[in-house]
Amino acid sequence: MYAELHCVSNYSFLRGASHPRELIKRAADLNYSGIALTDECSMAGVVKAHVAAKEFHVKLIVGSEFNTSENIKIVLLARNQQAYAQICNLITLGRRRADKGQYLLSLSDLDLGCSECLAIWIPGKADLNHTRQAEHLKTIFADRLWIGIELFPDGYSDSNYEHSLSIQKNFGIPLVATGDVHMHQPNRKALLDVLSAIRIGQPVSLVGKLLFSNREKYLRPHETLLGLYPENLLEESVRIAGMCHFSLDTIRYEYPKEITPAGTSPSDYLRQLTFAGALKRWPKKTPPSVVALIEKELRLISEMAYESYFLTVFDIVQYAKSRGILCQGRGSAANSAVCYCLGITEVDPSKISLLFERFISKERNEPPDIDVDFEHERREEVIQYIYKKYGRDRAALAATVITYRLKSAVRDVGKALGFSLHLIDRLTRSLSWWENHQELERKFRESGIDPNNQRIHQFLILVKAILGFPRHLSQHVGGFVISDAPISTLVPIENAAMQDRTIIQWDKDDLESLGLLKVDVLALGMLSSIRRSIDLINNYRGSNLSLASIPAEDKPTYEMLQEGDSIGVFQVESRAQMSMLPRLKPKNFYDLVIEVAIVRPGPIQGKMVHPYLKRRNGEEEISYANDDIKAVLERTLGVPIFQEQVIRLAVVAAGFSPGEADQLRRAMAAWKRKGGLGHFQKKLITGMLDRGHSKEFAERIFDQIKGFGVYGFPESHAASFALLVYVSAWIKKHEPAAFYCGLLNSQPMGFYSPSQLIQDAHRHNIKILPVDIEKSMWESVLEPVEKKKKNYQEQACIRLGFHQIKGFKKNSALNIEEARKDSSIKSIEDVKKRAFLDKGDLEKLTESGAFKNLSGNRHQTHWEILGLPPDLPVFRSENTNHKPKPRLENLLPTPTEADDLRADYQNMGLTLGRHPLAMLRERKDYPFRDHQTADSLKVLRTKQIVNVSGIVTGRQRPSTASGVLFLTLEDETNNINVIIWKNIFERYRASAVQGNLLTIKGILEKKDKIIHVIAKEIFDASHFLEAFSLRSRDFH
Secondary structure: OOEEOOEOOOOOOOOOOOOHHHHHHHHHHOOOOEEEEOOEOOOOOHHHHHHHHHHHOOOEEEEEEEEOOOOOEEEEEEOOHHHHHHHHHHHHHHHHOOOOOOOOOOHHHHHHOOOOEEEEEOOOOOOOOHHHHHHHHHHHHHHHEEEEEOOOOOOOHHHHHHHHHHHHHHHOOOEEEOOOEOEOOHHHHHHHHHHHHHHHOOOHHHHHHHOOOOOOOEOOOHHHHHOOOOHHHHHHHHHHHHHOOOOHHHOOOOOOOOOOOOOOOHHHHHHHHHHHHHHHHOOOOOOHHHHHHHHHHHHHHHHHOOHHHHHHHHHHHHHHHHOOOOEEEEHHHHHOHHHHHOOOOOOOOOOOOOOHHHOOOOOOOOOOOEEEEEEOOOHHHHHHHHHHHHOOOOEEEEEEEEEOOHHHHHHHHHHHOOOOHHHHHHHHHOOHHHHOHHHHHHHHHHOOOOOOOHHHHHHHHHHHHHOOOEEEEEEEEEEEEEOOOOHHHOOOEEEOOOOOOEEEEEEHHHHHHOOOOOEEEEEEHHHHHHHHHHHHHHHHHOOOOOOOOOOOOOHHHHHHHHOOOOOOOOOOOOHHHHHHHHHHOOOOHHHHHHHHHHOOHHHHHOOOHHHHHHHHOOOOOOOOOOHHHHHHHHHHOOOOOOHHHHHHHHHHHHOOOHHHHHHHHHHHHHHHHHOOOHHHHHHHHHHHHHOOOOHHHHHHHHHHHHHHOOOOOOHHHHHHHHHHHHHHHHHHHHOHHHHHHHHHHOOOOOOOOHHHHHHHHHHOOOOEEOOOOOOOOOOOEEEOOOOOOOOOOOOOEEEOOHHHOOOOOHHHHHHHHHHHHHOOOOOHHHHHHHOOOOHHHHHHHHHOOOOHHHHOOHHHHHHHHHOOOOOOOOOOOOOOOOOOOOOOOOOOOOOOHHHHHHHHHHHHOOOOOOOHHHHHOOOOOOOOOOOEOOHHHHHOOOOOEEEEEEEEEEEEOOHHHOOOEEEEEEOOOOEEEEEEOHHHHHHOHHHHHHOOEEEEEEEEEEEOOEEEEEEEEEEEOHHHHOOOOOOOOEEO
8 A cells, every 4th residue: 555645746837747637547546545746835736636536536635845945855744724724824935935936945934834734854865964954854843754765766766765764763753655756657758858858948958967867756556666665664655644634625715804894794784785786776666576686696695605705896896986997797797686786797687687597506506706897007906905905915816827838838849859949930930730740841841850750759749748738827817815814824825927916826717626716806998998088078078977877779879880880899899790790780788788799609609690690680480499498599589699598498498407507507618628518418408308309409409509618608798798888889979089089098908009090080080180299198188179169069189199109208298298387388498308308208209290390390300309408417407508500491301201101100100191002002113003992892893803902900810710811901991801711821821921011812792781802812012011110910
């Protein structure tokens, strides 16, 4: 019998060569008495090991390995809950005092809090310090200390064993067999060597003796162990394992208590807040159906003891609202009437069909997950509020495990095998060879390597093996864990890369596996843009517009969306959404809910889009198997579009309980990665057949369920997003100047660059005014149209702000604003002195054209700046002997239009002058003169052969498109949508992927106001843009 007590997984990053689950399964296969996961100063892999241990019925001992500054290697094991908390605290201590990914501990740190831990010291080679260290360790751990004996056929183990025996005799420290396990099977040795080489930063061929000398650091069979170790040392491992009774199942986690007023229970307080909120939502009378929903939810929340969780989220949302920060809950939480009454979500339960079981299920016995979006530029205020209120010892972000994907795997494995950087760059630039080994052979041959070389075969095997391996921990986008007791007694905390951030060592899947609660504090750029736009409207109009006062169901807003006019509108600005809008023709809010959800991989791969559109347009009959199914699918014309509908279908059509149906939903989400739908397929189809449904109907429903496994929206989530779709669309329709100004001030966000947004603003007759030293603020602002009185119907102009200038400092802009308060800017020298501008500031302002009204043009500005007095070390301004250079308007050449265009793009990424295509089209010797413009395509007939040209503003190659590339080109009139089928893409790959200006010959396709060009030939014309600085925006 044997229990492995020293084992690291691949969560000892770049050290271990096996997943925790692989180690646990192998221990079960070998009939071990137990296995300890002892990743180095980490608990990052322990939850995955815990889940696997329950699956394979193996005893898991939780522990960690440490290497102290005195070169002591020691393994600590948790025999009980207190010992586990002590190890977590020690890990936290070591990690918090070091940079991200490192730790620092000394022998004295073990004195502070290891009173319940079992310890295994690994002395290794003989060292003069071992006597003193043995005395110290014996003092700390007493009879809880062992010496780990690790025997391998490596030429060192025997002498190490003899040294350990001498320590045992001198200090009475017992011995135990341990394996220093780094992999579950010996065939992982090549991968282990590669991981070591990556960690060290040298190719395997140069690492040499730093690698393990043999393949023995794996989980060895009993027969092998008996041939190496005295039997009593193996038996001692089992005895130690028997002393360890801790399980992660015993962890108890409580939310903060201070959120509940003294003398009030969390249950009573939540009830008070909920019904007070209901009174605000429905001042006259809360609908009886909603009251019933609230009572049902409160009852279940109480049974599950989740009151404090809801109260914590309520407190965070209330703080944000008190600071004027827009926020909105989404996801499954929007299924909750309680969340709506608390002001956490904005989906009205009296108008949208909710499924609370999607959010909280007694059968599921898993915590709810509330996602709240905050303005992306002000979320940090909310995060710092959480840290300030609860302290860094009680609040931390969840981790995200960064794993090897194909590109990083190819790069790191290639370096470890000694491939040249040139070859690695060629391999990672385009990864299509992964599915096409002929192309891979060609790339190797072009690099002078025989594709039949054994190294190439090894490279492919190792890349495949390392895919999915954890590389390091990063911070979750916003998942907070907040506790009543210090978190470090629950899970270790370490520093994140970002300053003032701490993360726990578990990711969201770990938290879910253990049933621990988290609050997602997320960032959403559109909330920032909407808030800015509303502020701009109110400042310009003198109005009091708010989200709540925006008129509902505005017909002109829907008419705009039906035209596909949605650039900049939340969630419906992508190519796919803009193509769907004229086909779906949304007429009301629920249509927007469907619009948001239907253009997703789930409905697309489940083949639900075309049936829905045909039924909506009266081209296909709508039928239902029975009234129960009609009740579920009637709102979506008999086609399941939302996850809640899938859950309800499983209940009404196949006899699932709500909890079983939710387990089906979870299996759907994971089946692409893990499989596991077979059991549900049988139960679902059998249940439908037993209830009189046809086999064809049952199989069609199951195929649609599989489609949702790729990516599908819950109705509540889609409804939350649809609210922002409507608000942003209303602002675009009725206050377009404020709409574009808000977007410009909230960049970077969305699909479109400032240049594209300004082009769209021009198409909506919004005048854009340039950056001006005398008028611009840091952000872009609204200005009245010149020579006209401001009135409500008239749209303002947009004055570009200094923020649009690349690299220009905000403080410099604020200094300019402050200087203008005293008196107007009289000259370049005047603003330089009063706003304390340096040479770099003046250069950026000059190249952006900000001084144009003072000096006439960029050339003249440069000349005048050369004539300014130099800055003196102390007294910056007073140089009475300086004489300014004379103005040379008549001698200096005026910049050409091309000069200004180039300077605009290089310094601001946009131009208010003519579009580059308009200029290029004037040249008789260029090919663009006879090409159709985007606007001219509207009057041409479908199937006509056309030639178009444009600057590439977007590339999209979604996973659902089977290798198709969608291009967006921009010319001086509008955008051109281009579809490149896979065979054409392969033929013109270089041009399609790398070109900034393309000319395309293709076939015009027109339907439902949607215009596409199907590419047949693609030519890279980027060399015509050498005078400009233009880049595309790629979305994959």
